[in-house]
Amino acid sequence: MSIYRQLATRSLRCVAARTAPATVGSVSALRLASGYALNRDRDSSRSNARSTGRRSRAPQQAFDKPNNDAIEELTRSREPIRLEVESLPRLILNRVDEWAASERVKARCVAFGFDSQAATECLDAWTFKIKEDLLMWDDNGESLITQMAARGWDANALILAYESGNFAREFENAFLRNFIEYAAESGPLFIQSHLKALLEATDVSRHAQTYLQARSINRHFHLHMGPTNSGKTYQALKALSRAKTGVYAGPLRLLAHEVWERLNMGSVGDLNGEGRATNLLTGEERRNVHNAGLVSCTIEMLPFYGNAAAEPWDVVVIDEIQMMADDHRGGAWTNAVLGVNAKEVHLCGDETTAHLLQSMVDSFKGDTLTIHRYNRLTPLVVAPESLNGKYENVQPGDCVVTFSRNNVYSVKKNIEGTLGKKCAVVYGALPPETRAEQARDFNEDEGRSQVLVASDAVGMGLNLKIGRVVFASMTKFDGQRDVPLSLTQVKQIAGRAGRFGQGRTTVDNEDDNAATTDEVAAPGGVVTTLHAADLPLLRAMLPLTLPAVTRAVFELPNEALTSMLPLVHPTTTYADLLDHTAALAKLPPNMVLSETRNRLALAEVLEEQRDVLTATDIAVFSNAPVNTRDPKVAGIFQNIVQAYATDYHVDVEEVLKKSTLLHTLKTVEETLAALPPLPPHLGIFRQYLVPPITVGGIPLLESLHKALVLYIWLSFRYSLAFPDRELATAYKLRTEKVLEICLERLPGVRQLKSAERTKEMDKELALFRRKYVDKHGLVKPSIKWVNQEQEERMRKMKRWRSAATEADEVTEIHDRTHKTEGSIQQHHPKQFNYRQISDRGSSW
Ligand SMILES: Nc1ncnc2c1ncn2[C@@H]1O[C@H](COP(=O)(O)OP(=O)(O)OP(=O)(O)O)[C@@H](O)[C@H]1O
Structure with a gap:
């Protein structure tokens, strides 16, 4: 500040x-006391201590002591300002x-x-x-x-x-x-x-009037309001599935994809298996189905102006409407409400936006509104106890929630090491396709994972068979400091437990809200914390109602910027133009401007090419999906802008070359191709089955995926200048595949001890050994990276030996080395001998 x-x-x-x-x-309803930070530190110190084998220095008592200050502060800060x-x-x-x-x-x-x-x-x-x-x-x-x-x-x-x-x-x-x-x-x-x-x-206060088609008809709004898992989207999709023409618009391409699949396959509402031809439209993907009357899209791609014949849509469903208060993306939801040309508009979300939406709809002459309120379909209860800080208490069907990629990995390792059960992972930086794959691995009966470790990315967009949600901490690092989880986050994440029709674990709780459902409700969900100290806070937060959203987020229209352009000094930078327009803007009632930080960072890059780029180019590029916090992707964005400005031709391999990300993809692919499959029923034997690059490469592959998505996104806007869409899509698919395998091989699962194995398991194991393990008990070393590592060891060994022979006093060591010449592996039995380590717990 x-x-x-x-x-x-x-x-x-x-x-x-x-x-x-x-x-x-x-100022904030939930800006809570410092006790939160204490819990997070405890959590990470504990997991670090476990992974390094050291004992945590935090006294045990601190984990169990309820955080009364935080709860008191919570109660006080609920007072509205x-x-x-x-x-x-x-x-x-x-x-x-x-x-x-x-x-x-x-x-x-x-x-x-x-x-x-x-x-x-x-x-x-x-x-x-x-x-x-x-x-x-x-x-x-x-x-x-x-x-x-x-x-x-x-x-x-x-x-x-x-x-x-x-x-x-x-x-x-x-x-x-x-x-x-x-x-x-x-x-x-x-x-x-x-x-x-x-x-x-800069007067955009009458922006709603620019949507002429929407203003020329009388729209009827249906507000489906309720907590997570209350069936709001289900009811709205039912209406869509009955409509001749219509659109579903969701917050994530994962959701757009899921709805697209369900509509085409006829697994929505009343369709009973009779699919409705539906197109898919996201920033990075378009799929046209013959004679499609419906469209499933991401909110930014919503076709505002109606169907192909420019007639109003019969039904438009806008999901997660509370996102209209999101600082960064909220403008897309607000614009959809202001301007979509549809006879019926179904808005699904939590209760917080009801009042604001009512007043917005009232301001559109002729539009009307009906509110439908829903209760949760399955009960959600707070468990009487936490896990008392012990990962041993994690059960199949649990979703353990922690924050940041590193914490997700470390919790996964702890659980796998303790329980010997494989964990699927979901976190924000993972490509949505990989997230969906991980979710499938957790959901499906034949999937390998019984536990899910997730960041807050689990709160939206995935249907998961979670029985119990366990908060590993109640704070999140926001890039600068630990901040308490907001009430919205806590409710959204907790609400994932006991998804209707998907529950895994059971609680004895009668569901009294399920009267209107087509099928029997599944058992309810349970929510708890890892540490005892956090549980009272969770218990205090869950029953609270979310504060109402008072203002919708408004995105500065490009027309305002282009009208401003001739009115400011010619040397004004694009960033300053944005800033001046935002400062002077007169907004519609009950609206607030969206956050422009990311856009300003991109504007700086665009400034270097200001003599070449047109105003439209600048508007498109500054809205591109680039996370400037990822320096690799930011660098690639710069290469792309430069290639576009100088040649109007952007070669995908060329712009990625400097970053070496494609090289990483190829190296990881080759490494994985040479690896034997994972041993059945055993934990992962790190030395042969998890080469370091498959772990270290994950963040790089995530960046590569983002860069490819950016290229594809731009190719839909400038198909001539970005001709490699197909190649980029092929690389994207390869990246997703490789990421999945890398995650699959992340080390962690403890190897089953012989007493824990059945005869069947032993049989399969024997087969595996016969195929992949040589007579010395070693995984057959046809693997390039293993060979390279061995050669490196040989080189070191030779150097060491020659040094030793020069010095008379080390004769004894030399003798010992000489005896084992030709069988270098025997110097490192712990690292290389498969048979010896197969019964030991993994050190990972
Ligand atoms: N009447 C119903 N009959 C059968 N299944 C239903 C019914 N209502 C909801 N479901 C199922 O319950 C689950 C949750 O429903 P839905 O996604 O509509 O909830 P939601 O309130 O929109 O939740 P969220 O806010 O988390 O998206 C879905 O799997 C949905 O298919």
């Missing part, structure tokens, strides 16, 4: 506390002098066409007028709102900004717009018409 923001925050807090003492609470309208004038007064005197405001004025002398004079005059106005306003709520509106202040927007904790930036933007409106009427004559043009270009 900048110093300015800190000061602004502090001063506004003080004023608010003075002016509305009884109503100001803490309130700001009375009467406090607003004072908040404005307190800030106005400092704001007007600041250099950044002057710089902004210069960018808008003022000279600095004129800017200072005009700002002084405006400040004086504000103070005069403030003295004249009476302090009665309703009339104050009207008086403020007459002077260009949107009191309700400022109150919402304050209550949602974003007020510093938004107050500043409100000052800027108010000042420019004033200057456009009363400022220096030479600039007035220019300022009016700026105000017009």
Whole structure:
């Protein structure tokens, strides 16, 4: 947070506390006490200690002590933040002098066409007028709102900004717009018409009116509201499956894919196996089915304007509507509600958005709305006990939730080492296709995995047979520090337990919500924590209702940027253009601008090619799916932009070459191809079956996958400049395959001891040995990387031996070496002898 923001925050807090003492609470409903961080540290220190074989230094007591402070804080911070309208004038007064005197405001004025002398004079005059106005306003709520509106202040927007904790930036933007409106009427004559043009270009408050088709019909909205696993999507899809034309729009391409498959196969609602021809449309994939009346797509690809004949869709289903409050992607949901051309719009999500959606729909003349409310189909209970910090207590059907890829691996290793049961993994950086494969391995009876270890990515998009969710920690590292899990995250993740019709473990709990279902409800879900100390917190959080979403996230339309372009100085960078437009934008009611951090990072790269790229190019590239936190992908994005700008021809292999990611893919593929299969019923014998590159290569393969998805995404927008879509898709599929095998071979599962093996198992094992193990008890070394490792050892050995022969005093060692010449493996029996280690627990 900048110093300015800190000061602004502090001063506004003080004023608010003075002016509305009884109503100001803490900013976030769930910004909890430091006890969270303690739990996370304990968790990771514990897993580190296990994996390194050391004892954790954290005293055992700390794991068991309930975190009362955090629970108390939780209860207190549930108090809603309130700001009375009467406090607003004072908040404005307190800030106005400092704001007007600041250099950044002057710089902004210069960018808008003022000279600095004129800017200072005009700002002084405006400040004086504000103070005069403030003295004249009476302090009665309703009339104050009207008086403020007459002077260009949107009191309700400022109150919402304050209550949602974003007020510093938004107050500043409100000052800027108010000042420019004033200057456009009363400022220096030479600039007035220019300022009016700026105000017009950035006025997006009537953006909904630009969706002409949607405005010309009367849409009927159905809100399907309920917690996870309450059957909302099921009911909405039923309506879609009956429609002649329609669309399903979901948050992930995984979900779009799943719905596409289900509609085509007829496994939705009333279809009873009679498939409906449905097309698939995602940023990276298009599949056309003959005579398709339906489309399944990701929300960003929603065909707003209706079907191919430009007629309104009969039914459009928009899933996970609460995502309209998401800082980064929320704009896509908001636009869908504003502009989709459909007779019936079904919105599925949790209760938090009901009020906001009602007021949005009310603002569209002629549109109507019905709300359907649902309860969970299966009960969800908090277990009476935690796992008491012991992975031994994990059961088949459990999903252990932790955060970050490394923690997922380390928990997987701990569980596999302790229980001897294989774990599937799901985390955000895994390609969705690989996630789905892991989910299948866990869900299906013949799958190898009985336990799932997942990050919060498990909260959405996958149907999983989870009986019990176990939170390994109640905090998450946000890139800078540990933050407590939000109530939304806790509820979304916990809700995965006991999925209707998919449950695995049972709890004795009668389901009383399942009256409307077509089939018998499955047993309910259970949720618990790994550590005893976290359980009371979980128990306190689960029954809480989620705070209502008060504002939808709004994405700056490209038209606003292109209208602004001729109005700013020609040397203005794209990042500054974005920033100026966002600062001056007049938004529709109850909306807040989306987060532009990632877009600004991409804009910096695009700036290098600003003389070549068109405004449309910049708009497309700056919205490309690039995670700038992954330096490999960010580097490849830079190569792509450069190749596009210089040659208008982007060769997929060429842009990937510098990153060596394709080389990694080939090396891992070759390594895997030379490996014997995994031994049956045994844990993984790391030395032969898990070459280091198959573990170390996983993050690189994940980056490669993202880079390929980016290429494919761009190829759908510029098919001439990106001609290698097929090749990129082939590489993408290869990457997914290799990733799956690498995950399959991740070391961890303890080898079964002979007492634990059945005769059948022994038989299969004997077969395996005969085929892959030589007479010395070694896995047959036809494997390139093993050979290379052996050669390296031989080289070292020779060097060491020659050094030893030179020194008389090491004769004894030399003799010992000489005896075993020709059988280098015998120097490392622990590493190479398969027979010797097969009965030992894996050291991984
Ligand atoms: N009436 C029903 N008959 C049969 N199966 C149903 C019924 N309602 C829901 N299901 C099944 O229950 C599971 C959960 O339903 P659904 O995905 O619609 O819930 P949801 O409330 O949308 O959950 P989420 O918010 O997690 O997406 C699905 O597998 C769905 O097919």
